[in-house]
Amino acid sequence: MKIGIIGLGLIGGSLGFDLRDCGHTVYGVSRKESTCQRAIERGLVDEANMNFESLKTVDIVFICTPINKIYSTVKNIINDLSPNTIITDVGSVKTPIVEQCEQLWDNFVGGHPMAGTAEQGIEAGQKNLFKNAPYVITPTEKTPKNSIKILENLAQSLNSTVYICSPEEHDQAVAWISHLPVMISASLIASCLGEIDRNVLILAQQFASSGFKDTSRVGGGNPQLGVMMAEYNQKALLAALQAYRQQLEQVIEKIEEKQWQSLERLLTKTQAERSRFIH
Amino acid sequence: MKIGIIGLGLIGGSLGFDLRDCGHTVYGVSRKESTCQRAIERGLVDEANMNFESLKTVDIVFICTPINKIYSTVKNIINDLSPNTIITDVGSVKTPIVEQCEQLWDNFVGGHPMAGTAEQGIEAGQKNLFKNAPYVITPTEKTPKNSIKILENLAQSLNSTVYICSPEEHDQAVAWISHLPVMISASLIASCLGEIDRNVLILAQQFASSGFKDTSRVGGGNPQLGVMMAEYNQKALLAALQAYRQQLEQVIEKIEEKQWQSLERLLTKTQAERSRFIH
Secondary structure (H helix, E strand, C coil), X not given: CEEEXXXXXXXXXXXXXXXXXXXXXXXXXXXXXXXXXXXXXXXXCCEEECCCHHHHHCCEEEECCCHHHHHHHHHHHHHHCCCCCEEEECCCCCHHHHHHHHHHCCCEEEEEECCCCCCCCCCCCCCCCCCCCEEXXXXXCCCCHHXXXXXXXXXXXXXXXXXXXXHHHHHHHHHHHHHHHHHHHHHHHHHHHCCCCXXXXXXXXXXXXXXXXXXXXXXXXXXXXXXXXXXXXXXXXXXXXXXXXXXXXXXHHHHHCCCHHHHHHHHHHHHHHHHHHCC | CEXXXXXXXXXXXXXXXXXXXXXXXXXXXXXXXXXXXXXXXXXXXXXXXXXXXXXXXXXXXXXXXXXXXXXXXXXXXXXXXXXXXXXXXXXXXXXXXXXXXXHHCCCEEEEEECCCCCCCCCCCXXXXXXXXXXXXXXXCCCCCHHHHHHHHHHHHHCCCEEEECCHHHHHHHHHHHHHHHHHHHHHHHXXXXXXXXXXXXXXXXXXXXXXXXXXXXXXXXXXHHHXXXXXXXXXXXXXXXXXXXXXXXXXXXXXXXXXXXXXXXXHHHHHHHHHHHCC
């Protein structure tokens, strides 16, 4: 197949590597000349251009820009595409993206390869990034069945595990396991910093070890990414946060009222059930 | 010095190893014959007994039992000790322990070596467990100065970093960095499990990766230990939980009201300040 990739950072670059290894011809697009050159040097793409000319003949385009640029990118390329071309994206929130983009282009299939590293930019792309990772495809009733199948086959060729669900189901699931953890973890750091006894704060900073380190990790991540999750996945994240607040209030109540058996039952349940989330 | 250690699990056993390496003579006490034998085989102690006879001549006794057995252990041994003997403990909460034990024994010094592994029991003890870890000593106004100094020297000989603070300061600091994380992490798991859409719950379990894994880790730990933290450190933990709830409500409000700049400022602050807790 002829495959276009717009945005040659971690996800776009890694897709390029693997799709070329599968025998496809990859046409990269970047805004920067130097990125285009480097993409060819690194072997991420067969060709790289700063305009959309090369997309005229491709079968599918992967939009691998930041989430807030996906819609405008689709808008900008559709005049250059052949009508059969599939457009897909790799954004980590799906409902608003799919809603808007399928209005622009009938043959749009939302996708979310759930793999990553802490790196970004043209040097970040790596081989086998998607191996054994979930690749979520989020069609709607309007999405052409054949296009879903084509994307599914490509995702499988990356050795990803493919999941197909609605954009709303995807967004609620990632709210629980990705976006909610960021907010509760950031709140942990922020509430510690609110300790008014300076001695206690300094002791807390000195005593903190692996428990605090792990629980606070995602709350110490990229702020812009955190805001984007909240902005794009506001509804599902708020639903998760409100359920979480209720759960937290139950824990506080158990401790206030010394309901130790009830607290132990809860902690026994969380200990047992955590394994279902850990692979 | 002659040193007694009651309880030969992870902490007691590891103390035995290192204190013997420093040239001290270590007298272990355990309730079980087989544990006594194994402690000698492993080289954790010089002698091991099921009664308190051997403690008659020791200079200092480390109580390394679970936290809910510290007070009764002190009560049980004091008739067998010489009046100059220092008693110290290794409990992870200090205020109630120190309050009660110093009423039984003037020469009591509260302590908390903040090191550990997931292991427990007689096979868990290991050399150099306390190296570079905090060893917190929590005297009160009544604690004999010379006894503090002796414990401090012993802790330094384990290559620990010694901190001296009040029992209350210790408890509030560990509430922030150890006990609060357990409760918020368990609440994360419990709130996810409350998702009523079965499809979404299963997707969440399938999609969960390192972010969820890290944030949920301490909430999936030993339930009895979690309850004991809450029970013994109730006051400080509740103070931390209430401050945390307020912070969480601010985050929810920012997201509800689309205050993205304010959310970004918060996440920028937590990203920058987290490093003060990570060593």
